[in-house]
Amino acid sequence: METQVSFEYAPAPESRSVVSIKPKYGHFIGGKFVAGSKHFPTINPATEEVLSQIALAGKADVDAAVKAARKAYTTTWSKMSGKERGKYLFRIARIMQERAREFAVLETLDNGKPIRESRDVDVPLAAAHFFYHAGWADKLEFAGLGTSTKPHGVAGQIIPWNFPLLMLAWKVAPALAAGNTVVLKPAESTSLTALLFAEVCQQAELPAGVVNIVTGDGSTGALIVNHPGIDKIAFTGSTEVGKIIARAVAPTQKSVTLELGGKAANIIFEDAAIDEAIEGIVNGIFFNQGHVCCAGSRLILQESVADEVLEKLKKRMAQIRVGDPMDKNTDLGAINSKEQLLKIRELSATGDSEGAERWSAPCDLPKKGFWFPPTIFTGVTQSHRIAREEIFGPVLSVLTFRTPQEAIDKANNTPFGLSAGIWSEKGSRILWASQQLRAGVIWANTFNKFDPTSPFGGYKESGWGREGGRHGLSAYLKGVGHE
Amino acid sequence: MSFYGLVDGSDSSLRKYLGALSGVDQVGADARAAMLATRSIKTSSKRWAIDTAISMVDLTTLEGADTPGKVQALCTKAVRPDPTNSSVPSVGAVCVYNDMVAVARKHLDLVGGAHVGLAAVSTAFPSGRASMPVKIQDTQDALDAGASEIDMVIDRGAFLSGNYIDVFNEIVQIRELCGTKAHLKVIFETGELTTYDNVRKASFLAMAAGADFIKTSTGKIAPAATPPVVLVMLEAVRDFYQMTQTRIGVKPAGGIRNTKDAIKQLVLVNETAGPEWLTPSLFRIGASALLNDLLMQRMKMDDGYYASPAYVTID
Known part of the structure; x- marks a missing residue:
């Protein structure tokens, strides 16, 4: 054994049999998967293999999603006690943990990030965000933000492709805990884990319309940003798009938080x-x-x-x-x-x-x-x-x-x-x-x-507002320091 | 002695040398070791790792109840770990108390084990609490009885009270005694030094003083060879090689009981000091129970099922 042999690590591939990817996906609106009209492919960036066809949401789809979110807000979610909302969030968090391997494999296939990172960072942190915010749902008046805070209503959320599921969790968990309903658009190249999350919402029996997911590209994002039925915009992405969004919402009543670029x-x-x-x-x-x-x-x-x-x-x-x-x-x-x-x-x-x-x-x-x-x-x-x-x-x-x-x-x-x-x-x-x-x-x-x-967020052109902690929660409540 | 030109043997030069070392961030070292523990070693690489680990074992018995019979059995096992399979390599060395060295020397030679090292724990092991003449005599006894490796302990009391030069001088004296007859391993008892900063400092001190190997523990104190401690020591030998072009060995001892733990150690070596250290002349694992688990896992890889523990010998 004195002869030097290098310690080559043999391939240790994670099995993809744990996920079943459908050939084509629609949108998740009002608690149901609805077919899209136009589609575009999503690929595995490590192999260029086409994984599935993703629906491109147009005006009618976004209108339907906003309508479903508004209905869920007025009839169910805003009337529900914080304690009950918290139960749903805890349930979602637990299901995400139970299906962690599925989420990790799907994230790696669609995004290209190493399975070690999706397994050890993205998915556990995403579940942790739901657990954390589940705890806030019935304690909002003790968050130090005043006793008369209210949710905005319908939140439009646009997330990037770098941490698809984790960014979804950063957006959806505080919005729901604070009593908002959401219309969320994942990035066009990484929609699959958001669509799996939609299944989790069904599994958790989350009331229809509380979470709506429409897929698409920047044009779909623009429809959400400019939609009159949306009360709050939350965006994570480039500073360039962040500036466009800021301009678009400036003359409206919409609240906005932006998580943008950096050069740390x-x-x-x-x-x-x-x-x-x-x-x-x-x-x-x-x-x-x-x-x-x-x-x-x-x-x-x-x-x-x-x-x-x-x-x-x-x-x-x-x-x-x-x-x-x-x-x-x-x-x-x-x-x-x-x-x-x-x-x-x-x-x-x-x-x-x-x-x-x-x-x-x-x-x-x-x-x-x-x-x-x-x-x-x-x-x-x-x-x-x-x-x-x-x-x-x-x-x-x-x-x-x-x-x-x-x-x-x-x-x-x-x-x-x-x-x-x-x-x-x-x-x-x-x-x-x-x-x-x-x-x-x-x-x-x-x-x-x-x-x-x-709390996470930027100075200067890196964004407005914070996500995470009490500061992040405050972005989904109104009556905090204004109105 | 020249001490690689790093120190001149004076207290002030030693303090200057140790003072120039960068610190170790405990959280970061723990995190790095934990990350490397996630490496998944499968199939052909696992097989290679098991045989490599067997060849690196310092098969150890350090008990008050040790007898010539026990030591002889250990020596036989060290030479042929699996009596039914000659493709299993011999271990790196046997490691015994001083008074058992003569027994071990005779028996190793008898069973064709001249290629297996014979390590003696020395300098009032495990506590090191004796006068220097006693420590020297202790070491001389082991050398006279035929030890090829001396595992000495440092004076932790002197180290913790800042008397680095005393620790240094003891190592230098034992080094001189060993001469070309025996390799010198210096045991820190990292469980008593407690901080990674101390582990790094002790590593550089021992290397400059002439250690051939730096060793974590006696096996009598817990915690012993934790992955972050071994990481810090591997970083030290890597950096020392940059400074001196001399490769010093590392020996974790204590708490490495199964194949999984041993493979984690090899991953640490591979990705910290580098593949050049993946040889028994530069990396040893001090253990007693580990060898049988390595043999069981090796059989499992050959046969596809776990054999009964009755198929590995308990010597």
């Missing part, structure tokens, strides 16, 4: 625990293929440790296991769509042309599907496009600093302000830096940690 700074001070900081950098930018609005996409390194950190980071990146998302040992899966892959390539190319130095981890990318290797750019300055624009992929821009103030100035020099990371073993430095950083979420000695009790 992950600051490594020289006194950081370096090995754990390396893990934090990797988790910050390569978690979910970098398709994370709060991704730590700008690494801001103290010059005195820059060489050591970069050397260790490259070694660590070379170990990232890229490939079949269904394999339990995969760390980095497929890019969600061809369109997104082209965007990542285009922005990365500007990194090259603007003089930054590209390094990608050596890895064999599958022939079919959409793939991008874990990549860092060094020698990046504030004026590079890759330091300013959100790439939304596994691409890290590395900048350096000399003094703590310079780190803060660079971190804040962005139109975004969603999240930031601070790595230091010195408590006073962490407290100081967190007071200076203009970002909604600040992680100290960790990154990309989420919890339903913790």
Whole structure:
């Protein structure tokens, strides 16, 4: 046994037999699945296999969904006690846990993210959001938001493709707990787990029309945003679309919350625990293929440790296991769509042309599907496009600093302000830096940690409002500080 | 001694060397170890891992009730873990108390086990609470009796009170004593050092002082070889290799009882120090019950079913 044999991990694929994907889906309106008229394909981005045909909702479908939501609101949901609403939410949470494997496999097939992440992060957190908000349903007057708060009515919710089920949970759970009914549109490339969630609503015997799910593209989203029968809009997605929505709702009565883009700074001070900081950098930018609005996409390194950190980071990146998302040992899966892959390539190319130095981890990318290797750019300055624009992929821009103030100035020099990371073993430095950083979420000695009790949201062009915790709950109640 | 040029043997140089180490974030280290524990090792890779783990076992008996008969049985088992299957590799070493070394040496040679290491626990194992002359004599006894590996304990009391130079000097003296006759493994008793910062500090201290291996525990104190502790030590040997181009071995001991635990350890090695460490000359697992579980799992992979425990020997 003295001969050196490498420890190759044999394939360990999760079985997909646990899910049954229908060839064609409709919408979920008024508690029933109703056929769509036009359809478009949804594919597995790791193989380009067509998984199913998804309905494209037009005006009639959105009208029907809003009508069903309004009816459920006036006749059932707004009349029900908080305690009873809470029971439904607890039931949904439990069913999501019971069917966790099904959700995880379906999410990985449709989205391209590794099964380890959908199994260990997305699905358990989604269930946790329902459990957390179930507890609030009968305690709203004790949330510190006043005793005369009321639900908005019908909430229109538009969610992105990066965490399809989790974003659904972030939206639906607080809306229902607060007494609203919802019309939800999943992203066009990742509708399948939302449609499975519709089945869970049926299984939980949720009253018809409390949750309505219409599928479609941006045109469907626009119909929801502009629909006069909707009282509140909640959107997670790009800053570009967020601005369009803000303009559209400005002259209306609609309330709105927006969770938009980010270009988070992950600051490594020289006194950081370096090995754990390396893990934090990797988790910050390569978690979910970098398709994370709060991704730590700008690494801001103290010059005195820059060489050591970069050397260790490259070694660590070379170990990232890229490939079949269904394999339990995969760390980095497929890019969600061809369109997104082209965007990542285009922005990365500007990194090259603007003089930054590209390094990608050596890895064999599958022939079919959409793939991008874990990549860092060094020698990046504030004026590079890759330091300013959100790439939304596994691409890290590395900048350096000399003094703590310079780190803060660079971190804040962005139109975004969603999240930031601070790595230091010195408590006073962490407290100081967190007071200076203009970002909604600040992680100290960790990154990309989420919890339903913790409010999440951005400063500046990263969004309006918070999701999670009491702050998130308040977005689904009116009479909080206004009216 | 040159100590790799890292320290000059003085207290101040040792303090400077240890003071330059970065800290370990406990939450982050725990999280990394937990993530690596999710690796799914199947089929051909599992088979490779089982045989590799067998060859890395330091088959151990460290009991007050040890007798020549018990030690002889252990030695036979170490050479041929499965008497019915010659394709099963021998273990890395047997590990016994000092007074049993002569018995073990004689029996290993008798049963064709010259290739199996013979480790003696030394320096007033497990507590290390004896004077230096006693520790030296203890080690000399083991060397004279034919030990090829010395597993010494550090003075945890000195370490925890900040007398790093005392800990360092003890290791240096035992290192000199071992010379080229025996490999030196330095046991930290991580369950008594308690923090990962201490584990990292002890690792770099022992490596500079001349350890060939750094070892987690005596097996007498819990917790022992937890995955995050082993992770921190593997990071230390990896970083030490960057500094000195010398590869130091790692030996987790205590609490690794089944195949699943052993494979988790191999994954930690593979993805932390790197595949170069996946050899018995750089990674050992101190255990007693583990070997039989590895043998059972190996039989299961060959036969497709779990055999009765009666098919593995209890020596």
